[in-house]
Amino acid sequence: MLKVWGRPYSSNVIPVIWALNELGLKYDLMLAGGSFGKLDTDQYAKINPNRMIPAIQDGEFALWESLSIIRYLSEKYGKGSLLPSDPQVKAIADQWMEWSASKAFGPVIYLFFATVRTEPAERDIVKITRLRDEAHEALTILDQHLSNQAYVCGDKFTMGDIPLGCIVYRYFNIKVDRPKLPNVEAWYQRLSERPAYRKNVMRHFGENPTDWAALEKACESEGIT
């Protein structure tokens, strides 16, 4: 059985868990990171020497870096579904996966930390507005790309939609005013129709650090501690 090391509320673990569920694969979730710890053990250093999550074990084979894991799972288990067969379509999927990490992830996750993960009395509105603007500017590029197609690579859902789908869920559910992104919103609605997205990505993450800590701890029932 595949093993996934991580916690279901971690921004880099969610896309891996979503991919596994899209592929209908069974796996053991080994709760690690955040309040679950375990990253500083010798056992974990052999799986991921960076001592970060996610990591997977597929038999004797171990792999870390969320995007590499999604590509591996798609190559091995997702031919004809998550993995585009045409090399150019696959390259476009790869391109948007890389772009998710280089341009979109940072502003959205820092916005998330500046809001949900910061006590309301300590929030810095100037910083929040700047991060919201940076996130919007990046996602405007995705919005233009999606103006005449249903998914990142065309008319079919692929691995290229996975990391960005997770980032956009966070962005749309942080309590800040946001300018409209009509094509990203329509794509997000399409993703919301997918059971694996609803189950693994659309998790209520609360509005403050107390909510967050309780939700993260409550997901203990989902994995192996």
Ligand SMILES: N[C@@H](CCC(=O)N[C@@H](CS)C(=O)NCC(=O)O)C(=O)O
């Ligand atoms: N580029 C890496 C980043 C991994 C990463 O930053 N993981 C964070 C969680 S999102 C981590 O391990 N933090 C320590 C912890 O959760 O305890 C990836 O995409 O897998």
